[in-house]
Amino acid sequence: MTTVCWLDDLEMQAWRSLLSAHSRLMARLDAELQASQGMSVSDYGVLVQLSEAEEGRMRMSELADHLLLSPSGLTRRLDGLVGAGLVDRVRCPTDRRGAYAVLTATGRARLEEAAPDHVEQVRRHFVNRLSRRQLEALVDTLNKVASSPPCPGR
Amino acid sequence: MTTVCWLDDLEMQAWRSLLSAHSRLMARLDAELQASQGMSVSDYGVLVQLSEAEEGRMRMSELADHLLLSPSGLTRRLDGLVGAGLVDRVRCPTDRRGAYAVLTATGRARLEEAAPDHVEQVRRHFVNRLSRRQLEALVDTLNKVASSPPCPGR
DNA sequence: CCCGGTCGATTGCGTGGGCAATCAAAACGC
DNA sequence: GCGTTTTGATTGCCCACGCAATCGACCGGG
Numbered sequence A, B: 001m002t003t004v005c006w007l008d009d010l011e012m013q014a015w016r017s018l019l020s021a022h023s024r025l026m027a028r029l030d031a032e033l034q035a036s037q038g039m040s041v042s043d044y045g046v047l048v049q050l051s052e053a054e055e056g057r058m059r060m061s062e063l064a065d066h067l068l069l070s071p072s073g074l075t076r077r078l079d080g081l082v083g084a085g086l087v088d089r090v091r092c093p094t095d096r097r098g099a100y101a102v103l104t105a106t107g108r109a110r111l112e113e114a115a116p117d118h119v120e121q122v123r124r125h126f127v128n129r130l131s132r133r134q135l136e137a138l139v140d141t142l143n144k145v146a147s148s149p150p151c152p153g154r
Numbered sequence C: 001c002c003c004g005g006t007c008g009a010t011t012g013c014g015t016g017g018g019c020a021a022t023c024a025a026a027a028c029g030c
Numbered sequence D: 001g002c003g004t005t006t007t008g009a010t011t012g013c014c015c016a017c018g019c020a021a022t023c024g025a026c027c028g029g030g
Helices: A009-037 A041-052 A060-067 A071-083 A105-125 A132-146 B009-037 B041-052 B060-067 B071-083 B105-125 B132-146
Strands: A057-059 A087-091 A099-103 B057-059 B087-091 B099-103
Touching: A009 A041, A009 A105, A009 B009, A009 B132, A041 A057, A041 A060, A041 A071, A041 A087, A041 A099, A041 A105, A057 A060, A060 A071, A060 A099, A071 A087, A099 A105, A132 B009, A132 B132, B009 B041, B009 B105, B041 B057, B041 B060, B041 B071, B041 B087, B041 B099, B041 B105, B057 B060, B060 B071, B060 B099, B071 B087, B099 B105
Parallel strands: none
Antiparallel strands: A057 A099, A087 A099, B057 B099, B087 B099
């Protein structure tokens, strides 16, 4: 019974390792941040992005781009955070279609509270398992993967 | 405004590269396989696993493990494939709780039809962007990430 | 036997997220 | 200045998936 396999062993392994590593890693981080801080990694990500932005505020569309989320996805993710008082939605005064997401004081506090745990978890499950050289190589490798396609069609 | 950041630059880059590369890669592969074959990468994955198994059959639980899916997730994923006639559900004769997922003839045909496209897409967006050395390093790196935690708690 | 414990699979339910449609507010064209 | 088009965000609808509860079937101790 010939199995369909036009990727050689190494290529196949690389592909499957990527799926497996990502899946396991995310599952662990989600579970642990949920357990230790009652916060999802996604919500944490929103708070981090905002905290790094000028004055803790960012336009919805820009934020969505940074988080690799669709506009609708972000809208609803913010609903939760707004409900929890961690983020405010502020209509943009100069362009009244647009809106800012702004980190509230409690939001910032909550982030600072959760950050040590999350960082420790990322270290334990990811960063600390790799050498500096491996981290460098990984960045390089993944950037090649993430970069725009050769665009033959466009 | 000090941003929360207890990971140094390289570590942060590695972490964000992983998220970004995975997200973009999956989005591209999903979109392209959907466009060229009307099939999701997840469904494709099920067919591949079955095709590699003895006689194209596998127990539900084992299949779920291979696919990194929860039992319920697999059950419902299979519903679709069964509905499409690509897979059969067969109750295990020796243990009537259990069930096999078996690849049908049409399922195998469908897989063989879709495979060239998918392989080409994985090559274009992933494998071919990397050198052999990078692939080797990547496998090694990701396996370290995926491997079981140090288990201090258990 | 048979009865409590366990196991494999499925189902109910909740959450997360994408796409397409929508809406209001700009921006553009003339 | 006033339609038309474009843009930013939100909403409706849908799908994927995980967890917990469930159900039938097996198993091991009396």
